[in-house]
Structure formats: C-alpha cells, structure tokens
Amino acid sequence: MPTLSEADSKALLAAHGVTFPDERTVESAADAAAAAAAIGFPVVVKLGGDGIAHKTERGLVRLGLTDAAAVAAAAEELLAAARPEDGEVHLLVAPMLKGNRELIAGLHRDEQFGMTVMLGVGGILAEAVADVAFRLVPISEIDAAEMIDDLATQRLLGEFRGEPPVDREALAAVLLGLSRAAEADPSIVSADLNPLIVVDGIPTPVDALVEVAS
Amino acid sequence: MTRHPVEAFRALFEPRGVVVAGVSTHPGKFGFVSLHNILASGYRGTLYGTAREAGEVLGVPIVASVDDLPEGVLDLVFVCTPAAANPDLLRACAKKGIRAAFIASAGYGETGEEGQRMQAELVALADELGMLVAGPNGQGVVSPPVGLCAQIVAPYPPAGQIGIASQSGNFVSSFMNYAVQTGVGVSRAVSAGNAAHVTIPDYLDFFAEDGATGVALAYVEGVPDGRAFFERTRAVAARKPLVLVKGGATAGGQRAAASHTGSLASDDRVFDGMCRQAGITRAATIEEAYEAAATFATQPLPRGPRTVVLTTAGGWGVVTADAISRSSLELTPLPDDLRAALDEKLPPRWSRNNPVDLAGAETRDTIPEVMELIVGHPEVDAVIYLGLGIQSNQAALMRNGPFYPDHGLERIVDFHERQDARYARCAAALSERFDKPVLTATELAVTHPDNPGPATVRETGRVCYPSANRAVTALDHLWRRARYLQARA
Numbered sequence: 001m002p003t004l005s006e007a008d009s010k011a012l013l014a015a016h017g018v019t020f021p022d023e024r025t026v027e028s029a030a031d032a033a034a035a036a037a038a039i040g041f042p043v044v045v046k047l048g049g050d051g052i053a054h055k056t057e058r059g060l061v062r063l064g065l066t067d068a069a070a071v072a073a074a075a076e077e078l079l080a081a082a083r084p085e086d087g088e089v090h091l092l093v094a095p096m097l098k099g100n101r102e103l104i105a106g107l108h109r110d111e112q113f114g115m116t117v118m119l120g121v122g123g124i125l126a127e128a129v130a131d132v133a134f135r136l137v138p139i140s141e142i143d144a145a146e147m148i149d150d151l152a153t154q155r156l157l158g159e160f161r162g163e164p165p166v167d168r169e170a171l172a173a174v175l176l177g178l179s180r181a182a183e184a185d186p187s188i189v190s191a192d193l194n195p196l197i198v199v200d201g202i203p204t205p206v207d208a209l210v211e212v213a214s
Numbered sequence: 215m216t217r218h219p220v221e222a223f224r225a226l227f228e229p230r231g232v233v234v235a236g237v238s239t240h241p242g243k244f245g246f247v248s249l250h251n252i253l254a255s256g257y258r259g260t261l262y263g264t265a266r267e268a269g270e271v272l273g274v275p276i277v278a279s280v281d282d283l284p285e286g287v288l289d290l291v292f293v294c295t296p297a298a299a300n301p302d303l304l305r306a307c308a309k310k311g312i313r314a315a316f317i318a319s320a321g322y323g324e325t326g327e328e329g330q331r332m333q334a335e336l337v338a339l340a341d342e343l344g345m346l347v348a349g350p351n352g353q354g355v356v357s358p359p360v361g362l363c364a365q366i367v368a369p370y371p372p373a374g375q376i377g378i379a380s381q382s383g384n385f386v387s388s389f390m391n392y393a394v395q396t397g398v399g400v401s402r403a404v405s406a407g408n409a410a411h412v413t414i415p416d417y418l419d420f421f422a423e424d425g426a427t428g429v430a431l432a433y434v435e436g437v438p439d440g441r442a443f444f445e446r447t448r449a450v451a452a453r454k455p456l457v458l459v460k461g462g463a464t465a466g467g468q469r470a471a472a473s474h475t476g477s478l479a480s481d482d483r484v485f486d487g488m489c490r491q492a493g494i495t496r497a498a499t500i501e502e503a504y505e506a507a508a509t510f511a512t513q514p515l516p517r518g519p520r521t522v523v524l525t526t527a528g529g530w531g532v533v534t535a536d537a538i539s540r541s542s543l544e545l546t547p548l549p550d551d552l553r554a555a556l557d558e559k560l561p562p563r564w565s566r567n568n569p570v571d572l573a574g575a576e577t578r579d580t581i582p583e584v585m586e587l588i589v590g591h592p593e594v595d596a597v598i599y600l601g602l603g604i605q606s607n608q609a610a611l612m613r614n615g616p617f618y619p620d621h622g623l624e625r626i627v628d629f630h631e632r633q634d635a636r637y638a639r640c641a642a643a644l645s646e647r648f649d650k651p652v653l654t655a656t657e658l659a660v661t662h663p664d665n666p667g668p669a670t671v672r673e674t675g676r677v678c679y680p681s682a683n684r685a686v687t688a689l690d691h692l693w694r695r696a697r698y699l700q701a702r703a
Contacts, residue, residue, distance in 0.1 A: 001694075110440070110481065110484045112437055112438075112439075112440030112484075113440035113441060113444060113484055113485075113488055114440065114441050116484055116487070132483055133483070133487055134483055134484045134486070134487035134488075135489070135491050136441075136444055136488055136491060137488045139491070141703060143491055144703045145701075146490060146491075146701070147487070150487070150490065157391075203535075
C-alpha cells in the first residue's frame with residue numbers, strides 16, 4: 001500500500017485539525033536557507049518525496065542547523081542523495097524542536113473493530129513500555145480525554161524536569177483530528193505521528209506518515 | 215438494532231409451557247436431567263415431553279409425536295434429540311404455536327464441515343419459521359422469576375436482577391454458583407452454545423429491554439462483527455450496567471479460544487479501549503465479574519471517588535488503603551468536622567484519619583454511630599467496612615467449647631451474635647438512607663459463611679466480600695461506570 005510523503009501526510013491530517021509546527025516545502029538550497037531564516041534557527045532539513053518512507057535510515061534528515069550556510073550546505077547534500085526511484089523530491093524545512101518527553105499517536109485498522117485511534121508513550125523505550133490506549137473511530141472529546149487518562153505513565157504527563165504539564169486539550173485535539181481524518185477519508189489505511197515532542201507542554205507532531213489504499 | 219422481537223425472548227425466558235424433546239428414562243441422559251431440573255425448580259407452566267414411546271416420565275405426560283401435543287399452550291421446546299431429527303421437530307413445533315427453542319443437541323458447527331452445514335440450515339429454518347432458536351450445543355436456559363431451570367447441569371440460582379449470557383455453558387454454571395453463594399440472584403441465564411441464530415449481543419439487547427433484568431453479565435470469546443458488537447453493547451450499557459469477561463485476552467488464551475469456539479482475537483488493548491468507549495465494565499476474572507454485577511445489582515452508584523475505610527483493626531485498613539490507592543478511587547483525607555465528630559465518640563487511640571481504625575475502642579453502640587457519621591458526611595462518597603463477624607467467630611468457639619453455657623458464656627455469645635447481625639443491617643440501612651455504597655468485607659464470608667455477620671449481610675440482599683481487595687475492585691467498577699455516565703450526562 002502506498003505511503004504519502006511526509007509533507008502530503010501532514011497536509012492531509014492538518015486539513016482535519018491536527019496542528020503541525022510552522023514548516024516549509026522548498027525546491028532549492030537557496031530557498032531552504034530563506035525558509036529557515038523565516039522560521040527561525042535552529043532548524044531541521046529533510047529530503048521528502050512520495051517514494052521516500054524511511055528518511056532516517058537513509059540519512060535524509062539533518063538536525064540542529066543553526067545558520068543559513070549550514071542549511072544551504074545540508075540542502076545541497078540532501079538533493080544530491082536523491083535516487084532515481086525516489087521520483088520527485090523536495091526539501092522540508094522545519095523548526096528544531098526540543099523536549100524531554102515524546103508521545104506517539106496514530107490510526108490503525110483493526111481486523112475486528114475497524115479503524116482505531118491510538119495514543120502511546122513514545123521515545124526509544126516505547127516498544128518495551130507498550131503504554132498505549134486505543135479507541136474506535138469516531139471518538140468524542142470525552143473519549144479523547146479518557147484515552148489520555150488511560151495511559152499508565154500519568155507522571156509523564158504532569159510537570160516534568162522543569163517543563164510544564166502536557167496540555168491535555170492540545171493532545172485531545174491531535175486525537176480528534178486523527179479521528180476526523182479517518183472518518184472523512186476512508187482511503188486512509190494507517191497514520192503515524194511519531195514522535196509528538198512535548199514542547200513547553202504542547203504535544204507537537206514532528207513527523208507524519210499516512211498510508212493509503214491503492 | 216434488535217434482530218429478534220422481544221416477544222420471542224419472552225417465549226424463551228417466560229414460556230407458558232415447555233416441551234422437552236427427546237426425554238429419556240435414564241437418569242444420566244440429558245433428556246432426563248433437563249426434565250428433572252425443570253420439575254425440581256418448581257416450574258409452574260404446562261410441561262410435556264416427547265420420546266419414542268408415549269407414556270409418563272417423572273409424572274410428566276410423554277407423547278410419541280409433536281402432533282399429539284396441545285396447541286397454543288406451549289411456548290418453548292427444549293431439544294435433546296439428535297441433530298438430524300431437529301428440522302422436522304422444529305417444523306412440527308412451529309405448527310403447535312411454539313415460538314422458541316433451546317437446542318442442547320451437539321453435532322453442529324463444533325464438529326466440522328457437515329455440522330456447519332446443518333447449523334446454517336438450522337438458522338435458515340429458524341428464520342423461515344419465525345422461531346427463536348437458542349444454541350445449539352448449549353447447556354440450557356434459566357429464568358428464576360418463572361421458576362424455569364431448563365438445563366442439563368446445575369445449579370438453580372435464586373431469583374434476582376442479573377441477566378447472564380455466556381459463550382461458554384460452564385461459565386453460566388460458574389456465575390450461578392456465585393449467585394447461590396452470595397445470595398445475589400439471577401433474572402435470566404442462558405448458555406449461547408454455538409450462538410448460531412441468537413448471539414450474545416442479541417441476548418444483551420433483550421436484557422436491556424427486560425424489566426426483570428437490572429444488570430447484564432456476559433462471557434465472550436469471539437466477536438465476529440466487532441463494529442456491530444461495539445454499537446450494540448454501547449446502547450445496552452447506556453441503559454444498564456454491562457459486565458463482560460473476555461476469554462483469550464493473551465496470546466496463550468487466544469490459542470485456547472481458537473480451539474474452543476473458533477474465535478480469533480484483536481489486540482487485547484483494542485478490545486479494552488472498545489470496552490471503555492462503550493461503557494462496558496470489563497472484568498479480568500469470573501469471580502470479579504460476578505461480584506461487579508452483584509454490586510451493581512445491590513448498591514447505589516457512588517457520586518464521586520471519595521472512599522472511607524471503617525475498620526476495627528489496623529492491618530486490614532492499611533492493606534485496603536493500598537488497594538484503594540491503586541484504583542481509580544480516592545482514599546479521601548477525613549474532613550475536619552468529621553474527625554471532630556468522631557473524636558466525640560471515640561477514645562483518643564483511634565487513628566484520627568482514613569482508614570478510620572477504631573483500634574478496639576468500640577463499645578455497644580460505637581460502630582452504628584460512627585458508621586452513620588461517616589456514611590452521612592457530604593464529603594464521603596463510599597464506605598468500606600471491615601471487621602464484621604470477629605466477635606461472633608469468638609462466640610462460635612465459646613458456643614462449641616466445653617464451658618458453654620456456664621460462666622456467663624450464653625449471655626456474651628448471644629450479645630456478640632446480635633451485635634454482628636445489627637452491624638450488617640446497619641451498613642445496609644445507612645447505604646439505603648444516604649444513597650451511597652457501603653461494602654462489607656471479611657474472609658468469614660467464605661471461611662465461616664454461617665457467622666451471623668456475613669449471614670446477615672446476605673439476608674440484607676447484599677454481597678459480603680471475601681476480602682477488602684475484592685470490595686475495592688467491585689467499588690472501583692461502580693465508580694468507573696458512574697464517572698463514565700457523569701461525563702456523558
């Protein structure tokens with residue numbers, strides 16, 4: 001089943017109310033540097049395209065670029081790394097977000113119950129911890145709030161290492177946006193927001209991957 | 215959403231008359247046992263049997279052909295005949311006005327391809343005849359409000375408000391054994407068997423409509439149409455508490471379920487989320503499920519999570535405080551005015567916090583007075599009472615010892631037994647008066663069920679929980695449901 005590019009995945013989910021950080025899609029290194037200046041440093045630059053699903057594995061993500069020269073250089077390298085099978089490619093310039101906590105959220109189709117919304121604790125230990133909650137699409141605001149309450153690791157959602165508590169309404173809005181997207185677009189097979197970095201309490205999706213039916 | 219009309223379920227659960235098809239004179243055969251159980255439970259409707267030879271078994275008239283049955287007085291046929299004979303039997307029964315069948319016969323979908331074909335034909339025939347066909351391969355149907363125990367196994371439970379539907383017949387028995395033990399009874403119980411024509415959600419839909427049923431209790435392994443199951447159970451749970459146990463929650467359990475009922479399972483976390491979304495009370499075990507259902511049937515819902523533990527001994531209170539802290543309930547700090555009011559009643563050595571540990575300070579009226587202050591306090595939503603029956607346990611030792619009734623033993627034994635009975639009645643009365651759950655827990659409920667403490671709790675129609683942890687679990691289920699309903703009010 002085909003996956004949408006990161007930019008298209010984000011555009012699809014944003015249309016249903018999932019809020020993403022201010023980021024730009026550009027074609028050239030010069031435009032990337034200009035976009036970075038507009039967003040504010042530091043930034044991340046990634047190579048995107050419909051044929052590119054595993055950016056990290058291929059080294060197509062450059063983190064923590066602190067000035068225009070670094071952005072332009074990274075952009076040149078990324079464009080040069082594109083392969084013919086990647087098809088049309090572009091550069092994604094996004095703010096470099098920092099937070100100590102990561103969550104994951106998504107849509108998954110269950111064989112028995114159909115489309116579900118998922119929320120979980122993210123980060124490198126996510127799989128081992130397996131602290132996740134599911135609900136069936138569509139969810140209500142109450143369902144979204146109860147999903148957040150269902151996570152076992154509630155301490156992670158409170159004040160944490162000097163950071164404010166996770167904004168539950170903002171997190172619920174992400175879940176509701178996912179649910180609306182699944183309801184409105186039956187071609188969606190799955191969606192992953194991984195990770196959602198908690199920035200000053202706001203869970204902010206920095207990557208998105210939507211899989212659609214062919 | 216209901217697939218079968220309510221009247222069809224009335225024919226199954228409140229039949230004016232029953233015919234047992236395939237009656238046997240051998241007391242080990244289902245065709246005998248089912249007839250015996252219907253008679254033993256004191257069923258008051260008309261009763262007939264069919265067998266190869268006409269005559270009488272256990273005083274019940276037996277006919278050789280359904281054609282010889284009276285018309286318009288029988289609603290239910292309980293089928294013990296071989297699967298191959300059943301289509302003709304059901305056609306003949308329909309002509310006599312019989313609107314429901316319970317098929318105990320095996321040899322259907324559980325046996326392979328040929329059985330599956332016969333099962334599909336059975337469903338088609340049921341639809342053609344407009345007959346509700348429960349089973350096949352089930353243990354039976356029980357309906358204490360009309361004295362009906364049409365099943366091939368024991369027990370016959372007391373009448374009550376709990377409606378049971380189970381994909382496993384033996385869990386129907388397990389649930390009903392708990393009904394016998396706790397005294398909190400059953401409105402309807404049915405073993406869905408292969409659930410060919412009537413499924414678990416179908417029974418639950420009826421329970422939602424059924425005036426005799428206050429709480430629905432179900433065991434499921436497979437959920438063939440998950441989305442419909444969700445929508446239908448959510449509608450049931452919006453009207454009545456619905457307690458569910460799911461077999462096959464783990465990989466090991468799922469393999470076992472696949473061979474038992476052929477059920478395939480979702481990720482259990484998806485099932486769990488579905489239950490929360492639908493307002494289903496999901497229990498991990500059969501005893502937890504029965505206790506949750508029995509608690510819904512006998513206690514009011516708490517208005518909030520603030521729970522106070524009243525105990526006559528320290529250790530119990532500590533462990534109960536741990537259990538509450540691990541639940542969604544709140545071990546609420548004692549309000550200042552309540553602490554002051556209790557100070558008036560108790561010597562200074564009491565705990566002065568929650569748990570309220572009387573530390574052996576009670577005299578004749580202490581427990582009823584203290585309990586009333588706690589249950590009646592507006593900042594207390596629920597109470598767990600520990601320590602009932604201790605003195606009666608001592609009294610039993612005295613009563614059965616070598617010195618009774620001399621040395622004043624008769625008097626003290628009598629006093630202790632009256633006091634424990636009084637405390638049990640007090641807990642029930644205060645719960646009713648203030649419309650708050652008050653749960654009593656002591657292991658004496660199972661170790662010494664005749665102790666006047668737990669025995670009187672049963673007389674008040676409530677559960678005496680075998681441990682404080684189990685009381686906390688039951689109360690936690692009540693609060694979770696109350697919170698679910700409050701959020702959606």
